[in-house]
Amino acid sequence: MIDEQQLIDAAKAGSAEAxxxxxxxxxxxxxxxxxxxxxSFADAEDALQDTLIAAYRYLHSYDSRWRFSTWLYRIAIRxxxxxxxxNIVELGDLSDEESDPLLQCIVASxxxxxxxxxxxxxxxxxxxxxxxxxxxxMSINDISKALDRSASWTKVNLLRARKALGSELNRQSxxxxxxx
Amino acid sequence: xxxxxxxLRADAALIDVQVSDELERRITASLHxxxxxxxxxxxxxxxxxxxWWASSLTGVAAALIVIAVINSQSRLDEAxxxxxxxxxxxxxxxxxxxxxxxxxxxxxxxRKELExxxxxxxxxxxxxxxxxxx
Numbered sequence: 001m002i003d004e005q006q007l008i009d010a011a012k013a014g015s016a017e018a019x020x021x022x023x024x025x026x027x028x029x030x031x032x033x034x035x036x037x038x039x040s041f042a043d044a045e046d047a048l049q050d051t052l053i054a055a056y057r058y059l060h061s062y063d064s065r066w067r068f069s070t071w072l073y074r075i076a077i078r079x080x081x082x083x084x085x086x087n088i089v090e091l092g093d094l095s096d097e098e099s100d101p102l103l104q105c106i107v108a109s110x111x112x113x114x115x116x117x118x119x120x121x122x123x124x125x126x127x128x129x130x131x132x133x134x135x136x137x138m139s140i141n142d143i144s145k146a147l148d149r150s151a152s153w154t155k156v157n158l159l160r161a162r163k164a165l166g167s168e169l170n171r172q173s174x175x176x177x178x179x180x
Numbered sequence: 181x182x183x184x185x186x187x188l189r190a191d192a193a194l195i196d197v198q199v200s201d202e203l204e205r206r207i208t209a210s211l212h213x214x215x216x217x218x219x220x221x222x223x224x225x226x227x228x229x230x231x232w233w234a235s236s237l238t239g240v241a242a243a244l245i246v247i248a249v250i251n252s253q254s255r256l257d258e259a260x261x262x263x264x265x266x267x268x269x270x271x272x273x274x275x276x277x278x279x280x281x282x283x284x285x286x287x288x289x290x291r292k293e294l295e296x297x298x299x300x301x302x303x304x305x306x307x308x309x310x311x312x313x314x
Contacts, residue, residue, distance in 0.1 A: 016211045027207075031197045045203050053210050107194045114191045134185055135192035166184050 004068060012059050019056050026069060027052075030076050033131055036115055037080035037124075039087050041101040047083050051076045070142040077128055077146065117168040122161055129154055130161045 002021070010018035030051060034044040054075050055062075062071055106113045115135075118127055125147055132138040132146060144154045 016208075016214075019211060020208065027199050028197060031199060032192070032195050035195065035197055045200075048199075049203065049207050049210060052207055053214065056211055056214055102195065105195050105197050107196050109191075109194060113194060114188050115195065118188075130188070131192070134188035162184060165188070169184055169187060 005064065008059070008062065008064070008068065011056065012062075016056070019059070022068070023052055023055065023072070026072055029069075029136070030072065033073070033128075033135070034076060034080055035105060036102055036119060036127070036131065037077075038083060038101065041104070043083050043087060044101065047076065047079045050079045050083075054079070066145060067138075067142055069136070070138065070146050073132060073136070073138075074146045074148070081124070111172045114165060114169065117172075118161070118165055121164045121168065125149070126157045126161050129157055130165070133158055 004022065007018045007022040011022055027048065031044060031048050034047045034051075035041065038044040038047055051072065055072055062068070102116060102119070106116070115131075118130055122130060129143050129147060129149075132143045133140075138146070140151055140154050140158075143149075143158075144151045147154070
């Protein structure tokens with residue numbers, strides 16, 4: 001298997017195939033994240049396409065001291081914000097399965113998916129930090145870089161997010177026990 | 181890993197998405213139409229030395245021709261310059277005053293002449309007053 005750095009070098013030299021191989025492992029993960037940040041599946045797909053195009057175009061500016069995934073997520077977060085600013089539909093307005101692309105893609109489970117709760121109770125940047133921490137296993141340092149925030153901001157807001165989501169989880173648990 | 185972290189990870193995995201074939205095609209097509217910025221420019225093909233000389237001489241010859249044509253054109257275009265004519269308007273608009281003057285005949289010292297002239301003026305004034313009845 002070709003090393004990630006080799007693929008980056010080949011892509012920097014102009015190989016679109018090497019870049020396609022490089023981002024293949026991140027596409028689904030990025031799309032899943034973008035789906036939580038966009039008002040429609042089409043918007044999430046557009047954001048993914050824009051992210052990959054921007055990454056390829058500006059690959060020369062990629063600093064190898066960063067993890068490649070951190071760099072990609074940083075571009076993806078910006079693209080999601082840009083697409084959302086152009087869209088009149090707010091994420092908070094999406095309440096049913098017909099209009100909410102995230103709800104459409106969630107495999108049915110007994111309780112509400114915590115990411116749906118997170119989207120409701122956390123603001124954009126805190127949601128993104130929480131996602132990168134718990135869905136992507138990123139370090140505090142990498143999350144700070146991806147969000148262009150300080151490490152202390154990331155720590156404090158992850159703590160707040162944990163507190164808010166912990167309450168949601170307890171509420172769900174007590175609700176299911178009451179009905180059970 | 182605590183309960184919340186486990187639940188968040190499990191719930192993220194429950195979000196089932198796939199990159200569709202159409203999106204795959206769109207992305208591939210977009211990437212093939214692009215080239216990364218900052219990429220090294222393609223190397224310039226080496227041309228024979230004679231080509232350089234020929235192009236340089238052609239350039240110099242063309243420049244000389246252009247200079248010669250411009251010079252000959254400017255000579256043809258040149259016409260003798262004429263001094264601007266003075267407009268008669270200034271002369272016509274100035275009123276001509278017919279001063280009736282006489283040169284003074286100085287026969288005595290200057291002081292005496294002045295006194296005589298002042299006396300003449302007084303006499304003239306007196307005569308004018310008499311004429312107009314004052």
